[in-house]
Every structure is written in structure tokens, then in C-alpha cells.
Amino acid sequence: MEKLLIIDDNSDLRQQLKWGLGEDYTVLLAADVNEGIGLFKKNQPRVVILDLGLPPHVDTSVEGFRGLAELLELDPYVKVIMLTGNSERENALRAMQLGAYDFFPKPPVINEMLVVLRRAFYISTLEDQNRALQRKIEEKSNESGGMIGHCPEMLSLFSTIKKVAPSDVSIFITGENGTGKELVAKAIHEASLRKKGPFVPINCGAIPDNLLESELFGHEKGSFTGAHAQVQGKLQYADKGTLFLDEIGELPFNLQVKLLRFLQEGVIQRVGGRQDIPIDTRTVCATNVDIAKAIKEGQFREDLYYRSSVISINLPPLRERGDDILMLANYFLRVFNKEYQKKVRRFSSASIDFLKSYDWPGNVRELQNRVQRAILMSDAAALEPSDLGCKMELSALMEDTVPIISLREARDKVELEMISAAIDRQHGNVVRAAEELGVSRPTLYDLMKKHSLTPLSSTEKAVDQMP
Numbered sequence: 001m002e003k004l005l006i007i008d009d010n011s012d013l014r015q016q017l018k019w020g021l022g023e024d025y026t027v028l029l030a031a032d033v034n035e036g037i038g039l040f041k042k043n044q045p046r047v048v049i050l051d052l053g054l055p056p057h058v059d060t061s062v063e064g065f066r067g068l069a070e071l072l073e074l075d076p077y078v079k080v081i082m083l084t085g086n087s088e089r090e091n092a093l094r095a096m097q098l099g100a101y102d103f104f105p106k107p108p109v110i111n112e113m114l115v116v117l118r119r120a121f122y123i124s125t126l127e128d129q130n131r132a133l134q135r136k137i138e139e140k141s142n143e144s145g146g147m148i149g150h151c152p153e154m155l156s157l158f159s160t161i162k163k164v165a166p167s168d169v170s171i172f173i174t175g176e177n178g179t180g181k182e183l184v185a186k187a188i189h190e191a192s193l194r195k196k197g198p199f200v201p202i203n204c205g206a207i208p209d210n211l212l213e214s215e216l217f218g219h220e221k222g223s224f225t226g227a228h229a230q231v232q233g234k235l236q237y238a239d240k241g242t243l244f245l246d247e248i249g250e251l252p253f254n255l256q257v258k259l260l261r262f263l264q265e266g267v268i269q270r271v272g273g274r275q276d277i278p279i280d281t282r283t284v285c286a287t288n289v290d291i292a293k294a295i296k297e298g299q300f301r302e303d304l305y306y307r308s309s310v311i312s313i314n315l316p317p318l319r320e321r322g323d324d325i326l327m328l329a330n331y332f333l334r335v336f337n338k339e340y341q342k343k344v345r346r347f348s349s350a351s352i353d354f355l356k357s358y359d360w361p362g363n364v365r366e367l368q369n370r371v372q373r374a375i376l377m378s379d380a381a382a383l384e385p386s387d388l389g390c391k392m393e394l395s396a397l398m399e400d401t402v403p404i405i406s407l408r409e410a411r412d413k414v415e416l417e418m419i420s421a422a423i424d425r426q427h428g429n430v431v432r433a434a435e436e437l438g439v440s441r442p443t444l445y446d447l448m449k450k451h452s453l454t455p456l457s458s459t460e461k462a463v464d465q466m467p
């Protein structure tokens, strides 16, 4: 039989409950918080019935709240059902916010109580199973380079990584912003024979074109004005390791030729140098642009693409990963709870709905940012949609949505509203608006393009800032 702890100072009520519930549960009785905590530690029941008004403060809820806090401290997943008098509804609601499972008015009706209890035990069991599953998946994620995923696409991705990592074949990763391209590149490095060597990421989009060549290949002293000394290129740092060329689609055409030569012959020449420098490295490239289109439009060399994509890996967008969304959300919940020493335990059912139906233009990174921010700001036991930055005014949305619009149209509408509001708030500063929305700058630009939005022009900005 499951154990059930009852903490109440009224001995008649205790006996009545023991008598009524004793057939279904092993009932443990305590008359105050300290005694209750003692019994709880010894027996670890999954469900506790706790009176709000307990000695020495029978007329207030102080002891009840203290008991609740201590129980949750000992076991964050215990289901505590508060027993409350008629006038205590507000306190009962507050207790729920602090993590109580439910409340029950006095005097308790045994048959109703049995229903509430059965459900509490049932949910507790389900949650246990869920956590065990989540743990298993997270343990498994260590094998996949720290990546969480359980949908068919991700499982097949993990097995591809395992298969191709030990060889030196070049790998080309495509996927929207924030889908985990860099994480995949690292996982490949970690699963390869080069894992003891360096992993050298270079973001081709972040370095100005005129500096990129010398950054990648290095330069000789005096090769151009300002080249005061010989400098090693980043490519050379990747010797015996893995070179990760991020945003390869941004590589200027002339450097694409140079890179191709390096991939074919395994040697580089510094800018202004003639000596061939051999480099032993495995290359992984990534991009979020449509590379087929870039090739067709003549912006990306086809021969370079074939050379760098012996194996190509496409990362699915988060919105197509099914239950992985919740799995990742719970994973980040745990990570940030620990990091910020918070006790947020779950997502409310409304926020689960939001997580599942939202479009996630910024993919895993956006999810990570939203959960991080929510946990940092929240003091409640459960996260609500508003904590996750879901500011949509559903009612307002509904008003002018007759006849009924599709889910996608509704999403687009909310997306547009949120983006324009953020851009307004940040006075046209796209970088800050992107930060606020939890998406990368390129993602925001893409979204703005989709909705034909433009940031304020600089003159408008100036006017905006006038006193």
C-alpha cells in the first residue's frame, strides 16, 4: 500500500481521516510541522495532506506555508494537498503557486478526498516515469555529443555521426539558425580519432572580407601595409584536428578558389608567401543559406561544394521534431534551475501548449533562451506562457479573425506583432530587438523580410530621439 502522511493539529480530524482513508493507504499521522517532517524523512511518502493553520500559529497560514516549503525542499516532487478553512481561499491559491498540488476545503468529505488522492498518486507515478525517461535520454545524449533528440530524424543523425566521424571525409551541415550545426560539428570532432587535436571554428560571416584571407591562410611580413610580422593562419591551427568553417556560404568567391585548392591538395600558402604549408585536418562546413540556390545563382562554387560535402547532413527545424521540443524544454529547465539555483519544477499545461504550437523560427537556441530567461525571472513552481515571452493577446487575435483563420495565419499574425513591437521598443535597433526576441540577428532579418518590415531609417531614428 502507498504511504500517506497527514499533518493536522485537530486530533478528531486526524482520526476521522485515518479511519476513512486507512483501507486504501498506510496512513501516517502528525500533529505539527516538526513531527510531520520527521515522519516524512523516515517514510518518504509521495503524497502529504497538510493543514494550513498549525500550532503555534493556528490562526494564520504561517506554519502551513513553512511546512509546504520544507516538504518541497526535501522532495521537490512530493504532492502536497492543503487542508483549508472557508476563509482561506486566497492562501490556498498562494500555496498552489508555491508548489502545492491541490487544496481541499474543511471539513473533508472522504469520498471526494479519495478521488483527489488517487489522482495525486497517479500523477506522481506518471511524473516519476517521465523523469526516468528524460534521464535516460539525457544520459544517452552524452553518447551523441550532448545533443538531446529522440525523433526519427535526430536518431538517424546520431547514427550518421557515429558512422562518419572516424573517417576523414569532409562534412557539410545545413540547417536553419539555431538548429545545432555547431554542436553537430563538435560531436563529429569528439567522436573522431582527432578528438585529442584542436577543434577550430571559423565564422566566415563574422570577419570582414578584406581580413578574411589573411585570417584563414596567414600572411608573410611585409605582404601588405600593416603586415609587420609573419602571422599564422587559422587553418594552420587546425593541424591534426578539425576545422569548422561556419557560414561557409559567406565566403567571398576568390577565397572559395583558394579553399578548394587547400581541400584538394592539403596545403596552403600564406598571403605574400610561396611556400606550400601542409595541413592535416578534417573539414566540416556549415551554412543556413540555401546552398543549391547559391550555386545556381553563381555565388557558391559547385566544385567547392562537392569537395566539401562528401557527406551532407541536414538538421531539421525544431518545429518538425515533435516531442523533442518538450524534451529539450525540460532539459533546459533542469540546466538553468541548477545554474541559477532556482526551483521551477515544470511547465504549466498552457505553456506546454505554447511550446508545442509555436513556430520556433530561432529553433533550439530560441527555446534555450526563452527557458533561460523564464527561469531567471520566475519565482513560481510552474512556468506560464507569459514567462516564456508568449505575449499574444489571444482575445485580440480572435476579434478580427472571423472567419476562422488557419493556425499558420494566426502564428504569422502573432509573429508580425511581436517583431514590430520589439523593433519599436528598441527604436529600430535590430541587434537589440533580436536579443529581446531570443533569435539571432540573421533570423530576425529573415523574418522582417518575410513580413516586409524595415527598421527605422536613420533619419527617423534621429527624429525619434529628439527631445
Ligand SMILES: Nc1ncnc2c1ncn2[C@@H]1O[C@H](COP(=O)(O)OP(=O)(O)OP(=O)(O)O)[C@@H](O)[C@H]1O
Residues within 6 Å of the ligand: 146, 147, 148, 149, 175, 176, 177, 178, 179, 180, 181, 182, 183, 184, 288, 328, 364, 365, 368, 440
Ligand atoms: N539537440 C540539442 N540538444 C541540446 N542542445 C542543443 C541541441 N541543439 C542545439 N542545442 C543548443 O542550442 C544552441 C544553438 O546551437 P548551435 O550553435 O549548434 O546552432 P547553429 O545551428 O550553429 O546556430 P546558428 O545558425 O545560429 O549558428 C547551443 O547552445 C546548443 O548547445
Ligand SMILES: [Mg+2]
Residues within 6 Å of the ligand: 181, 182, 246
Ligand atoms: Mg552556428
